[in-house]
Amino acid sequence: MSETAKAYRMSKTTGNRTTDPSGPGQPADGHLTLLELPGESQPWPSPGKYFHSLLGLVTDVVARVRSDGRILDFHPAQDSELSFAPERVRGRTLSEVLPGRIATEALSLLESAIRLGRMQSMTVEIPLNSVVREFEARVTPLGGDELLVLVRDVTDRQRLEKEILEISHREQQRIGQDLHDSLGQHLTGISFLSKALQTKLKAMKLPEAAQAGEVAELVVQTLAHTRNIARGLFPVELETTGRLVPALTELSVNTEKLFRITCRLEADPAVDFANPRVSTELFRIAQEAISNAIKHGKARRVCLRLQETGPGTARLVIQDDGSGIPGGRRSTGLGLRIMSFRAGRVGGRLEVGPVEIGGTAVVCDFPLPAPETGAEPHSNP
DSSP, rough: OOGGGGEEETTTTTTOOETTTTTOOOOTTEEEEEOOOTTTTTTOOHHHHHHHHTTTTOOEEEEETTTSEEEEEEEESSSOOOOOOOHHHSSHHHHHHHOOOHHHHHHHHHHHHHHHOOOOOEEEEEEEEEEEEEEEEEEEEEEEEHHHHHHHHEEEHHHHHHHHHHHHHHHHHHHHHHIIIIIHHHHHHHHHHHHHHHHHHHHHOOOOHEEEEHHHHHHHHHHHHHHHHHHHHHHHHHHOOOBBHHHHHHHHHHHHHHSSSSSEEEEEEGGGBBOOHHHHHHHHHHHHHHHHHHTTOOOOEEEEEEEEEEEEEEEEEEEOOOSSSSGGOOOHHHHHHHHHHHHHHHOOOOEEOTTSSSSEEEEEEEEEEEETBBOOOOOOO
């Protein structure tokens, strides 16, 4: 047997390495036993056996399927509403075990994974036992016309993420109102006192009148700055009318005032819908993208574009002329994950990438909410 194929155990007290005479998997007191390494006389298990061994460690649904949707193998989830017996689904097609619309979306996902040669994912809602559960499906090609599918119940995770965002939204509202109502009023009072002091000093022909005037001017500028921050934290337009275009217009104006950069909005009138929930999520995506462009990309120019892309679909683009993503790598920061989650909340998809002329583009494709009812859009795969 080769040296690497031998089993060893290591002493806790001395750290000396000695050959284990009792063979692998036989721990002795005071020792840590290491598994025997595969060598010439200890080959790795066959791929099929190895794969099924790994499945025992997975708590999600795992299936091997053909590109036509035929289920070749099935590993049920542990402690999940989606725990079907393998014999119930093995050999059947996705169209036979899933609701019609979801089966169609799943087959489309399989086709995309085969065509693109990389992992694809989607989130779907499935009613189970009178409760709607949310599942995330990931598909990756295995070779030939076979694919590996992993399905995870993300209902609880999505609920917690939603609660975190709602808490964040409420706190932003509270801070924005406090800035506007409390700090804003104090600054207004200081401004009046400073101007009154300037008038008195000027009447007394004292040179300090000019300094009092400068103080009054600085307070006025600080008050304007505070109000702009408050509007960003608490966009009144979204809360009152739910219209996105006026809110983005105010965002671009305030961005120019606060950061001394150029920020322009190009909005298609056909996309001027009124839906507070959808508008708020898209507004926060634009706000985060602008913040990243200024802080990380050192952008001097930002352009917001809101346009209709087809019947019932639209696109929000935030493009800057900054330094872009370092090395062209895909960012995985918290800000991007939050933006992606917000896009998913309105049934949309988010893409972030470099621009040929320099800078970065954040693109969010989303379904338009129904104008007659302000209904929430349906989720896209």
